[in-house]
Amino acid sequence: MTATLIDGKSFAAGLRQRIAEHTAAMKERGITPGLAVVLVGEDPASQVYVRSKGKQTRETGMNSFEHRLPADTPEAELLALVGQLNEDPAVNGILVQLPLPGHMDEAAVINAIRPEKDVDGFHILNVGRLATGQKAMVPCTPLGSLMLLRDQLGSLSGKNALVIGRSNIVGKPMAQLLLRDSATVTIAHSRTCDLPDLCRTADIVIAAVGRAHFVKGDWIKPGATVIDVGINRTDDGLVGDVDFAAASQVAGAITPVPGGVGPMTIACLLANTLTATARANGLPDPEGLTP
Ligand SMILES: NC(=O)C1=CN([C@@H]2O[C@H](COP(=O)(O)OP(=O)(O)OC[C@H]3O[C@@H](n4cnc5c(N)ncnc54)[C@H](OP(=O)(O)O)[C@@H]3O)[C@@H](O)[C@H]2O)C=CC1
Ligand SMILES: Nc1nc(=O)c2c([nH]1)NC[C@@H]1CN(c3ccc(C(=O)N[C@@H](CCC(=O)O)C(=O)O)cc3)C=[N+]21
Numbered sequence: 001m002t003a004t005l006i007d008g009k010s011f012a013a014g015l016r017q018r019i020a021e022h023t024a025a026m027k028e029r030g031i032t033p034g035l036a037v038v039l040v041g042e043d044p045a046s047q048v049y050v051r052s053k054g055k056q057t058r059e060t061g062m063n064s065f066e067h068r069l070p071a072d073t074p075e076a077e078l079l080a081l082v083g084q085l086n087e088d089p090a091v092n093g094i095l096v097q098l099p100l101p102g103h104m105d106e107a108a109v110i111n112a113i114r115p116e117k118d119v120d121g122f123h124i125l126n127v128g129r130l131a132t133g134q135k136a137m138v139p140c141t142p143l144g145s146l147m148l149l150r151d152q153l154g155s156l157s158g159k160n161a162l163v164i165g166r167s168n169i170v171g172k173p174m175a176q177l178l179l180r181d182s183a184t185v186t187i188a189h190s191r192t193c194d195l196p197d198l199c200r201t202a203d204i205v206i207a208a209v210g211r212a213h214f215v216k217g218d219w220i221k222p223g224a225t226v227i228d229v230g231i232n233r234t235d236d237g238l239v240g241d242v243d244f245a246a247a248s249q250v251a252g253a254i255t256p257v258p259g260g261v262g263p264m265t266i267a268c269l270l271a272n273t274l275t276a277t278a279r280a281n282g283l284p285d286p287e288g289l290t291p
Pocket of ligand 2 (some may be wrong): 048049095096097098099120140141231238255258259260261262263265266
């Protein structure tokens with residue numbers, strides 16, 4: 001392997017340490033940040049993340065509130081719970097784990113969360129604020145990926161960045177953040193032509209496709225920085241969207257899966273909860289936790 005390994009796991013640990021220090025300082029003022037996580041149904045992967053979020057929330061010194069609802073819960077009941085969390089002063093952040101069961105309207109549920117408490121940054125107001133350069137809650141996975149990129153490269157200005165994937169939760173907000181940092185951004189998706197050649201022009205590749213080992217080693221420009229967002233469960237265990245073994249021979253730096261973007265997502269969720277708590281109490285944004 002020639003590429004530098006971007007150690008998201010240890011970067012996230014450092015981030016959580018700083019968040020814990022900010023949290024301790026807030027608690028001295030009598031403010032304890034609180035994060036509510038709502039899980040509908042019993043998807044095993046979602047259960048793992050929710051448990052992991054709860055544990056890390058408590059380790060950081062914040063209050064963690066978990067709400068588990070059966071898969072057949074009527075949407076009105078979930079909306080009522082969101083309404084209750086919106087009004088609860090002990091709750092500064094609300095995360096409704098996605099995907100929701102098919103009978104629910106995801107957009108309606110997300111947009112029922114108070115934008116100030118929308119620590120996922122999925123509410124339409126936060127999406128619009130990010131797109132127009134206003135103060136927003138920024139989605140956790142793109143925020144964590146941006147932090148790793150800045151740490152690795154310093155400035156992203158003028159770099160050719162290719163985002164593969166155009167979902168509302170990863171691809172699109174990732175592209176917005178890269179654009180804010182003055183990268184030249186291309187978004188690829190399932191209809192993109194000549195993706196391998198396009199990828200060979202990219203100084204920065206963000207893979208958020210959801211297909212194991214989709215990005216091949218010979219698609220990578222020598223020296224490029226590769227951020228692998230993919231989480232795919234296979235017979236060989238958890239793997240990313242990038243053929244890591246081959247790409248790490250060519251790239252300048254690359255994130256592993258596991259231990260790359262995943263831990264950053266959870267750390268940024270805590271960062272957003274702290275930011276939301278600061279804003280709710282008229283305090284300045286904690287430094288280094290917002291883009
Ligand atoms: N590490 C973390 O913290 C997180 C990881 N993830 C992981 O990231 C991955 C992406 O998640 P998410 O964005 O929600 O996924 P989605 O399924 O919502 O989006 C996948 C995107 O990939 C595109 N795509 C599919 N096939 C191709 C192809 N052959 N060529 C080019 N593009 C293609 C799709 O294009 P089109 O729009 O045309 O269909 C779509 O835009 C998943 O593995 C997920 O598990 C997600 C969130 C957090
Ligand atoms: N409202 C909402 N917000 C989300 O942020 C959200 C969501 N719904 N639904 C599901 C996806 C996925 N996601 C991950 C979080 C942590 C890891 C993570 O910590 N991964 C570890 C491995 C963990 C394991 O072994 O499974 C790693 O990559 O090292 C991965 C994926 C957040 N998501």
